[in-house]
Protein backbone atom coordinates (compact mmCIF):
# COMPACT_ATOMS: atom_id res chain seq x y z
CA UNK A 1 0.00 0.00 0.00
CA UNK A 2 1.52 3.30 -0.99
CA UNK A 3 1.49 6.52 1.02
CA UNK A 4 -1.23 8.06 -1.10
CA UNK A 5 -3.56 5.14 -0.45
CA UNK A 6 -2.73 5.17 3.24
CA UNK A 7 -3.55 8.85 3.41
CA UNK A 8 -6.79 8.23 1.54
CA UNK A 9 -7.79 5.42 3.91
CA UNK A 10 -6.81 7.60 6.84
CA UNK A 11 -9.05 10.37 5.59
CA UNK A 12 -11.98 7.94 5.19
CA UNK A 13 -11.42 6.55 8.70
CA UNK A 14 -11.34 10.09 10.07
CA UNK A 15 -14.56 11.02 8.28
CA UNK A 16 -16.30 7.89 9.60
CA UNK A 17 -15.02 8.64 13.12
CA UNK A 18 -16.30 12.20 12.87
CA UNK A 19 -19.67 11.04 11.58
CA UNK A 20 -20.00 8.39 14.30
CA UNK A 21 -18.77 10.87 16.88
CA UNK A 22 -21.35 13.40 15.78
CA UNK A 23 -24.25 11.00 15.85
CA UNK A 24 -23.39 9.45 19.21
CA UNK A 25 -22.61 12.88 20.63
CA UNK A 26 -25.98 14.18 19.49
CA UNK A 27 -27.83 11.32 21.16
CA UNK A 28 -25.90 11.42 24.43
CA UNK A 29 -25.87 15.17 24.61
CA UNK A 30 -29.61 15.67 24.98
CA UNK A 31 -29.82 17.90 28.01
CA UNK A 32 -32.10 16.99 30.89
CA UNK A 33 -31.74 19.75 33.41
CA UNK A 34 -33.31 19.99 36.84
CA UNK A 35 -33.39 23.29 38.72
CA UNK A 36 -32.91 22.46 42.38
CA UNK A 37 -33.80 25.11 44.93
CA UNK A 38 -31.54 24.31 47.82
CA UNK A 39 -32.35 27.30 50.02
CA UNK A 40 -33.93 25.14 52.70
CA UNK A 41 -31.78 22.06 52.17
CA UNK A 42 -28.71 21.00 54.07
CA UNK A 43 -25.96 19.26 52.11
CA UNK A 44 -27.35 15.78 52.82
CA UNK A 45 -30.80 16.74 51.55
CA UNK A 46 -29.27 18.29 48.47
CA UNK A 47 -27.25 15.13 47.87
CA UNK A 48 -30.48 13.10 47.99
CA UNK A 49 -32.08 15.49 45.49
CA UNK A 50 -29.10 15.18 43.17
CA UNK A 51 -29.28 11.38 43.38
CA UNK A 52 -33.00 11.40 42.63
CA UNK A 53 -32.54 13.75 39.68
CA UNK A 54 -29.74 11.58 38.33
CA UNK A 55 -31.82 8.41 38.75
CA UNK A 56 -34.60 9.95 36.66
CA UNK A 57 -32.44 10.94 33.74
CA UNK A 58 -30.87 14.27 34.70
CA UNK A 59 -27.69 15.13 32.81
CA UNK A 60 -27.24 18.48 34.53
CA UNK A 61 -28.53 20.49 37.44
CA UNK A 62 -28.79 24.16 38.25
CA UNK A 63 -28.28 24.63 41.97
CA UNK A 64 -30.02 27.62 43.52
CA UNK A 65 -28.92 28.82 46.92
CA UNK A 66 -29.77 32.13 48.60
CA UNK A 67 -32.57 32.34 45.98
CA UNK A 68 -29.95 33.22 43.36
CA UNK A 69 -28.97 36.43 45.15
CA UNK A 70 -25.46 35.20 45.63
CA UNK A 71 -22.82 37.50 46.94
CA UNK A 72 -19.17 37.04 45.95
CA UNK A 73 -17.92 38.06 49.38
CA UNK A 74 -20.18 35.71 51.32
CA UNK A 75 -18.06 32.71 52.27
CA UNK A 76 -21.27 30.74 52.90
CA UNK A 77 -22.48 31.28 49.32
CA UNK A 78 -19.16 30.19 47.86
CA UNK A 79 -18.62 27.21 50.17
CA UNK A 80 -22.13 25.80 49.81
CA UNK A 81 -21.87 25.91 46.04
CA UNK A 82 -18.37 24.47 46.08
CA UNK A 83 -19.55 21.45 48.05
CA UNK A 84 -22.74 21.10 45.98
CA UNK A 85 -20.83 21.24 42.70
CA UNK A 86 -18.31 18.68 43.89
CA UNK A 87 -21.05 16.24 44.90
CA UNK A 88 -23.02 16.70 41.68
CA UNK A 89 -19.87 16.26 39.61
CA UNK A 90 -18.99 13.04 41.42
CA UNK A 91 -22.37 11.66 40.23
CA UNK A 92 -21.58 12.57 36.65
CA UNK A 93 -23.89 15.58 36.55
CA UNK A 94 -22.91 18.78 34.84
CA UNK A 95 -23.35 21.62 37.32
CA UNK A 96 -24.67 25.14 36.87
CA UNK A 97 -24.97 27.81 39.54
CA UNK A 98 -28.14 29.90 39.40
CA UNK A 99 -27.51 33.63 39.70
CA UNK A 100 -30.01 36.46 39.53
CA UNK A 101 -28.81 39.58 37.77
CA UNK A 102 -30.89 42.72 37.60
CA UNK A 103 -33.41 42.25 40.41
CA UNK A 104 -31.37 42.98 43.53
CA UNK A 105 -31.90 44.89 46.74
CA UNK A 106 -29.47 46.87 48.87
CA UNK A 107 -27.40 48.34 46.04
CA UNK A 108 -26.41 52.05 45.74
CA UNK A 109 -29.44 54.10 44.76
CA UNK A 110 -28.00 55.48 41.53
CA UNK A 111 -27.57 51.94 40.21
CA UNK A 112 -31.33 51.45 40.04
CA UNK A 113 -33.42 51.86 36.91
CA UNK A 114 -35.84 54.79 36.71
CA UNK A 115 -39.34 54.31 35.33
CA UNK A 116 -41.31 56.42 32.82
CA UNK A 117 -42.74 58.42 35.74
CA UNK A 118 -39.19 59.32 36.90
CA UNK A 119 -39.29 57.01 39.94
CA UNK A 120 -36.24 54.92 40.90
CA UNK A 121 -37.06 51.26 41.17
CA UNK A 122 -35.66 50.76 44.66
CA UNK A 123 -38.00 53.34 46.19
CA UNK A 124 -40.95 52.76 43.89
CA UNK A 125 -40.75 49.13 42.73
CA UNK A 126 -43.40 48.17 40.19
CA UNK A 127 -45.88 45.43 41.14
CA UNK A 128 -44.20 44.11 44.32
CA UNK A 129 -41.68 45.17 46.94
CA UNK A 130 -39.06 42.77 45.58
CA UNK A 131 -39.24 44.28 42.06
CA UNK A 132 -36.17 46.45 42.61
CA UNK A 133 -34.30 46.40 39.30
CA UNK A 134 -30.79 47.60 38.55
CA UNK A 135 -30.19 49.63 35.40
CA UNK A 136 -28.43 47.26 32.97
CA UNK A 137 -26.90 50.29 31.20
CA UNK A 138 -24.86 51.48 34.19
CA UNK A 139 -21.11 50.62 34.08
CA UNK A 140 -21.16 50.10 37.86
CA UNK A 141 -23.84 47.44 37.46
CA UNK A 142 -21.78 45.66 34.82
CA UNK A 143 -18.77 45.71 37.12
CA UNK A 144 -20.68 44.45 40.12
CA UNK A 145 -22.29 41.58 38.22
CA UNK A 146 -19.02 40.64 36.55
CA UNK A 147 -17.32 40.40 39.95
CA UNK A 148 -20.21 38.38 41.38
CA UNK A 149 -20.19 35.89 38.54
CA UNK A 150 -16.39 35.70 38.38
CA UNK A 151 -16.25 34.58 42.01
CA UNK A 152 -18.44 31.57 41.22
CA UNK A 153 -16.57 30.64 38.06
CA UNK A 154 -13.51 30.07 40.27
CA UNK A 155 -15.17 27.02 41.82
CA UNK A 156 -13.44 24.15 40.02
CA UNK A 157 -16.47 21.83 39.70
CA UNK A 158 -18.83 24.48 38.35
CA UNK A 159 -19.43 23.91 34.63
CA UNK A 160 -21.71 26.82 33.89
CA UNK A 161 -23.45 29.87 35.23
CA UNK A 162 -27.23 29.96 34.74
CA UNK A 163 -28.42 33.56 34.66
CA UNK A 164 -31.93 34.55 35.61
CA UNK A 165 -33.61 37.96 35.72
CA UNK A 166 -31.19 39.43 33.20
CA UNK A 167 -33.77 41.87 31.97
CA UNK A 168 -36.00 44.84 32.70
CA UNK A 169 -39.22 44.39 34.72
CA UNK A 170 -42.22 43.04 32.78
CA UNK A 171 -43.63 46.13 31.10
CA UNK A 172 -46.66 43.97 30.30
CA UNK A 173 -47.43 41.45 33.02
CA UNK A 174 -48.28 37.89 31.98
CA UNK A 175 -52.05 37.42 31.80
CA UNK A 176 -52.12 34.68 34.43
CA UNK A 177 -50.16 36.77 36.93
CA UNK A 178 -52.17 39.99 36.57
CA UNK A 179 -54.65 39.21 39.40
CA UNK A 180 -51.69 38.48 41.69
CA UNK A 181 -50.21 41.92 41.01
CA UNK A 182 -53.46 43.85 40.69
CA UNK A 183 -52.53 45.16 37.24
CA UNK A 184 -54.87 44.23 34.44
CA UNK A 185 -53.50 46.07 31.44
CA UNK A 186 -52.38 44.23 28.32
CA UNK A 187 -50.62 47.44 27.22
CA UNK A 188 -47.26 48.76 28.43
CA UNK A 189 -47.63 49.79 32.07
CA UNK A 190 -45.76 53.12 32.65
CA UNK A 191 -44.69 52.44 36.28
CA UNK A 192 -42.96 49.25 35.03
CA UNK A 193 -41.43 50.86 31.93
CA UNK A 194 -37.65 51.41 32.32
CA UNK A 195 -35.12 53.06 32.10
CA UNK A 196 -35.56 56.81 31.87
CA UNK A 197 -32.49 57.84 33.87
CA UNK A 198 -30.31 60.67 32.50
CA UNK A 199 -27.67 58.25 31.22
CA UNK A 200 -30.14 56.14 29.21
CA UNK A 201 -32.14 59.11 27.91
CA UNK A 202 -28.99 60.99 26.86
CA UNK A 203 -27.29 57.99 25.26
CA UNK A 204 -30.45 57.24 23.28
CA UNK A 205 -30.69 60.88 22.18
CA UNK A 206 -27.06 60.87 21.02
CA UNK A 207 -27.64 57.68 19.04
CA UNK A 208 -30.99 58.52 17.43
CA UNK A 209 -31.70 62.23 17.93
CA UNK A 210 -34.92 61.28 19.76
CA UNK A 211 -35.69 62.80 23.17
CA UNK A 212 -37.71 59.93 24.58
CA UNK A 213 -39.01 62.06 27.47
CA UNK A 214 -40.71 64.26 24.89
CA UNK A 215 -42.41 61.37 23.09
CA UNK A 216 -46.06 61.21 24.04
CA UNK A 217 -46.33 57.41 23.89
CA UNK A 218 -42.86 55.81 24.15
CA UNK A 219 -44.40 52.35 23.63
CA UNK A 220 -44.80 53.24 19.94
CA UNK A 221 -41.09 54.07 19.47
CA UNK A 222 -39.42 51.01 17.92
CA UNK A 223 -35.93 52.53 18.26
CA UNK A 224 -36.45 52.92 22.01
CA UNK A 225 -37.47 49.28 22.38
CA UNK A 226 -34.43 48.23 20.36
CA UNK A 227 -32.10 50.47 22.38
CA UNK A 228 -33.10 48.71 25.58
CA UNK A 229 -32.79 45.27 23.97
CA UNK A 230 -29.25 46.24 22.97
CA UNK A 231 -28.50 47.43 26.52
CA UNK A 232 -29.45 44.00 27.90
CA UNK A 233 -27.53 42.23 25.11
CA UNK A 234 -24.42 44.29 25.93
CA UNK A 235 -24.68 43.31 29.59
CA UNK A 236 -25.04 39.61 28.80
CA UNK A 237 -22.17 39.66 26.33
CA UNK A 238 -20.01 41.46 28.88
CA UNK A 239 -20.79 38.76 31.45
CA UNK A 240 -20.17 36.06 28.83
CA UNK A 241 -16.65 37.34 28.32
CA UNK A 242 -15.87 36.86 32.00
CA UNK A 243 -17.38 33.38 32.13
CA UNK A 244 -15.76 32.21 28.91
CA UNK A 245 -12.36 33.57 29.93
CA UNK A 246 -12.52 31.21 32.93
CA UNK A 247 -13.23 28.26 30.64
CA UNK A 248 -16.85 27.92 31.82
CA UNK A 249 -20.17 28.13 29.97
CA UNK A 250 -22.96 30.66 30.30
CA UNK A 251 -26.66 29.83 29.98
CA UNK A 252 -29.66 32.03 30.63
CA UNK A 253 -33.31 31.60 31.52
CA UNK A 254 -35.21 33.82 29.14
CA UNK A 255 -38.78 34.74 28.29
CA UNK A 256 -40.47 32.76 25.52
CA UNK A 257 -40.42 33.79 21.95
CA UNK A 258 -38.14 35.60 21.26
CA UNK A 259 -41.04 37.89 20.23
CA UNK A 260 -42.61 37.97 23.69
CA UNK A 261 -39.20 38.32 25.34
CA UNK A 262 -38.41 41.42 23.28
CA UNK A 263 -41.81 42.98 23.83
CA UNK A 264 -42.16 42.30 27.53
CA UNK A 265 -38.68 42.36 29.07
CA UNK A 266 -36.36 43.53 26.23
CA UNK A 267 -34.53 40.23 25.89
CA UNK A 268 -33.40 39.95 22.26
CA UNK A 269 -31.78 36.69 23.33
CA UNK A 270 -30.81 35.23 19.93
CA UNK A 271 -28.13 37.96 19.92
CA UNK A 272 -26.60 36.82 23.19
CA UNK A 273 -23.20 35.22 23.00
CA UNK A 274 -23.98 32.36 25.37
CA UNK A 275 -23.92 28.57 25.38
CA UNK A 276 -27.58 27.71 25.99
CA UNK A 277 -30.86 29.60 25.70
CA UNK A 278 -33.36 28.37 28.27
CA UNK A 279 -36.78 29.87 27.48
CA UNK A 280 -39.27 29.54 30.31
CA UNK A 281 -42.12 28.12 28.26
CA UNK A 282 -44.55 28.30 31.13
CA UNK A 283 -47.84 28.19 29.23
CA UNK A 284 -49.88 28.47 32.44
CA UNK A 285 -48.55 32.01 33.06
CA UNK A 286 -49.85 33.13 29.69
CA UNK A 287 -53.12 31.19 30.00
CA UNK A 288 -52.26 29.36 26.83
CA UNK A 289 -52.46 25.72 25.85
CA UNK A 290 -50.27 22.88 24.60
CA UNK A 291 -50.48 24.13 21.03
CA UNK A 292 -48.93 27.45 22.11
CA UNK A 293 -46.14 25.54 23.82
CA UNK A 294 -45.49 23.57 20.66
CA UNK A 295 -45.60 26.61 18.36
CA UNK A 296 -43.39 28.80 20.54
CA UNK A 297 -40.80 26.03 20.78
CA UNK A 298 -40.60 25.79 16.99
CA UNK A 299 -40.13 29.58 16.84
CA UNK A 300 -37.38 29.41 19.49
CA UNK A 301 -35.46 26.61 17.80
CA UNK A 302 -35.49 28.61 14.57
CA UNK A 303 -34.22 31.70 16.40
CA UNK A 304 -31.47 29.88 18.26
CA UNK A 305 -29.20 29.49 15.20
CA UNK A 306 -27.48 26.34 16.45
CA UNK A 307 -26.98 27.42 20.07
CA UNK A 308 -28.47 24.72 22.33
CA UNK A 309 -32.10 25.47 23.13
CA UNK A 310 -33.31 24.06 26.44
CA UNK A 311 -37.08 24.32 26.77
CA UNK A 312 -38.00 24.89 30.42
CA UNK A 313 -41.39 23.63 31.61
CA UNK A 314 -43.55 24.50 34.57
CA UNK A 315 -45.37 21.68 36.36
CA UNK A 316 -48.40 21.14 38.52
CA UNK A 317 -47.21 18.99 41.41
CA UNK A 318 -50.72 18.53 42.79
CA UNK A 319 -51.88 17.74 39.27
CA UNK A 320 -54.92 15.68 40.30
CA UNK A 321 -56.52 18.95 41.53
CA UNK A 322 -55.08 21.12 38.79
CA UNK A 323 -58.37 21.84 37.06
CA UNK A 324 -59.89 23.24 40.27
CA UNK A 325 -57.04 25.70 40.70
CA UNK A 326 -57.40 29.35 39.71
CA UNK A 327 -53.83 30.37 40.63
CA UNK A 328 -51.80 30.08 37.42
CA UNK A 329 -48.72 29.05 39.41
CA UNK A 330 -50.57 25.86 40.33
CA UNK A 331 -51.74 25.20 36.80
CA UNK A 332 -48.55 23.81 35.28
CA UNK A 333 -48.23 20.66 33.20
CA UNK A 334 -49.82 17.40 34.33
CA UNK A 335 -47.77 14.23 33.79
CA UNK A 336 -49.58 13.43 30.53
CA UNK A 337 -49.04 17.00 29.32
CA UNK A 338 -45.36 16.73 30.25
CA UNK A 339 -45.16 13.61 28.10
CA UNK A 340 -46.72 15.50 25.21
CA UNK A 341 -44.50 18.53 25.82
CA UNK A 342 -41.32 16.44 25.72
CA UNK A 343 -42.40 14.70 22.52
CA UNK A 344 -43.30 18.06 20.91
CA UNK A 345 -40.03 19.66 22.06
CA UNK A 346 -37.99 16.82 20.61
CA UNK A 347 -39.92 17.05 17.36
CA UNK A 348 -39.24 20.81 17.27
CA UNK A 349 -35.52 20.06 17.53
CA UNK A 350 -34.63 21.29 21.02
CA UNK A 351 -31.31 20.20 22.52
CA UNK A 352 -32.77 19.75 25.96
CA UNK A 353 -35.52 20.28 28.49
CA UNK A 354 -35.52 21.94 31.90
CA UNK A 355 -37.66 21.03 34.89
CA UNK A 356 -38.30 22.42 38.37
CA UNK A 357 -37.23 19.66 40.76
CA UNK A 358 -39.52 20.87 43.54
CA UNK A 359 -42.64 20.44 41.38
CA UNK A 360 -41.98 16.85 40.28
CA UNK A 361 -44.66 14.39 41.42
CA UNK A 362 -44.01 10.62 41.34
CA UNK A 363 -46.01 10.49 38.11
CA UNK A 364 -43.90 13.25 36.51
CA UNK A 365 -40.81 11.20 37.41
CA UNK A 366 -42.41 8.18 35.70
CA UNK A 367 -42.71 10.21 32.51
CA UNK A 368 -39.02 11.09 32.73
CA UNK A 369 -38.13 7.44 33.20
CA UNK A 370 -40.04 6.53 30.05
CA UNK A 371 -38.01 8.98 27.96
CA UNK A 372 -34.63 9.12 29.62
CA UNK A 373 -33.94 6.04 31.73
CA UNK A 374 -32.92 2.93 29.86
Ligand SMILES: [Zn+2]
Nearest residue numbers: 135195197200
Ligand atom coordinates in the same frame (compact mmCIF):
# COMPACT_ATOMS: atom_id res chain seq x y z
ZN1 LIG B 1 -30.87 54.10 32.85
